[in-house]
Amino acid sequence: MKEGYELIYQRPKTLTDTRMHYCPGCFHSTMHKLMMEVVEEMDLQENTIGVCPVGCSVFAYEYMNIDVQEAAHGRAAAVATGIKRIHPDKLVFSYQGDGDLAAIGTAETIHACNRGENFTFIFINNGIYGMTGGQMAPTTLVGQKTSTSPYGREPAKVGLPLKMAEIVSRFGRVAYVERVSCNTAANARKAKKAVRKAFEYQLQKLGTTFIEVASNCPSQWKCTPEESLDWIKDHVLPYFPLGVFKEPEKKEK
Amino acid sequence: MPQKGYVEISIEGCKGCNLCVISCPTDCLVLNTSDTNSFGLHYATLADEDKCIACLNCAVVCPDAAITVYRKIKSA
Numbered sequence: 001m002k003e004g005y006e007l008i009y010q011r012p013k014t015l016t017d018t019r020m021h022y023c024p025g026c027f028h029s030t031m032h033k034l035m036m037e038v039v040e041e042m043d044l045q046e047n048t049i050g051v052c053p054v055g056c057s058v059f060a061y062e063y064m065n066i067d068v069q070e071a072a073h074g075r076a077a078a079v080a081t082g083i084k085r086i087h088p089d090k091l092v093f094s095y096q097g098d099g100d101l102a103a104i105g106t107a108e109t110i111h112a113c114n115r116g117e118n119f120t121f122i123f124i125n126n127g128i129y130g131m132t133g134g135q136m137a138p139t140t141l142v143g144q145k146t147s148t149s150p151y152g153r154e155p156a157k158v159g160l161p162l163k164m165a166e167i168v169s170r171f172g173r174v175a176y177v178e179r180v181s182c183n184t185a186a187n188a189r190k191a192k193k194a195v196r197k198a199f200e201y202q203l204q205k206l207g208t209t210f211i212e213v214a215s216n217c218p219s220q221w222k223c224t225p226e227e228s229l230d231w232i233k234d235h236v237l238p239y240f241p242l243g244v245f246k247e248p249e250k251k252e253k
Numbered sequence: 254m255p256q257k258g259y260v261e262i263s264i265e266g267c268k269g270c271n272l273c274v275i276s277c278p279t280d281c282l283v284l285n286t287s288d289t290n291s292f293g294l295h296y297a298t299l300a301d302e303d304k305c306i307a308c309l310n311c312a313v314v315c316p317d318a319a320i321t322v323y324r325k326i327k328s329a
Contacts (some may be wrong), residue, residue, distance in 0.1 A: 001323060002254075002255075002323065004254075004325060004326055005255075005258065005259070005323040005325055005326060006323065006324055006325075006326050007321070007322075008258075008307060008309070008322050008324045009320070009322040010322075011318040011319075011321070012318070015318060019266070019317075020316075020317060022316065023268075024268035024269055024270035024294070024316075025268070025272055025316060027316065028316075029316035029317055029318075030314065030316045033315075033316070182314065184276065184314075185309075185310035185313050188313045188314050189313055218270075224271070225270040225271060226271055226272075226275060229272075229275075
């Protein structure tokens with residue numbers, strides 16, 4: 001450090017020194033960093049349990065310096081339910097992609113939200129199956145080309161993209177639902193605030209909290225990280241609007 | 254000496270995704286396209302430290318948490 005300067009930002013201590021395997025520009029790593037910053041700020045490193053899915057983020061336990069349980073494909077919500085019921089005072093979150101949460105694990109997600117299980121979902125929605133070779137996901141946009149929809153997604157055959165944040169916001173026992181993105185510095189700051197709010201609501205035992213992240217996949221969208229930000233702005237955000245869908249009512253003083 | 258602050262970018266931690274460069278409001282970061290790190294990737298560097306205002310934008314968007322930010326201590 002040069003003399004006369006103060007440190008105002010450094011890599012959070014809750015991230016390990018392991019180099020992340022994600023492609024350059026992937027929002028998985030951005031969200032890992034933002035979540036671990038929140039855990040560090042709330043001083044909950046010893047009291048946080050994460051549940052990791054199958055997908056690109058399957059090795060998240062290598063990067064987050066907290067307790068992490070690996071779940072079977074799509075069953076992170078069920079595993080998190082069990083952990084939270086045994087350890088009601090710990091901070092528990094499930095970290096899932098769209099293939100895990102919205103495709104194979106839809107039943108677990110819907111029923112965990114319907115029961116109002118008191119943990120946080122972090123849902124990384126990049127609209128494609130990134131790890132397995134860029135196949136069409138339930139959240140792939142209409143007309144978007146993937147390896148299993150080479151002429152673009154056709155709603156007449158496979159329906160419209162699934163809006164998970166809107167769906168789970170209808171359940172009575174879900175406390176907080178917000179969709180965020182990391183495509184600009186301002187949105188990334190909002191994403192961090194949303195994660196912090198969700199963790200605080202969880203510690204107040206208000207019910208399920210659900211954060212959907214409109215994410216990118218430069219490798220499987222076949223573009224550069226910069227172009228993926230433009231795609232998010234021009235195509236993803238008009239269909240998946242950002243914002244708070246449900247929030248607990250503030251108690252009047 | 255930098256005017257308001259400066260950043261340090263870990264060469265081995267950077268993957269050259271360019272997100273910090275396009276998020277910088279004062280254009281003081283550049284992607285070094287003439288050199289690579291041990292992974293064979295270009296890395297971002299602070300080209301003009303006088304322009305840096307320590308706004309944290311690059312550190313917030315950096316996916317690999319490779320950026321450390323310092324701010325000048327205001328003299329009382």
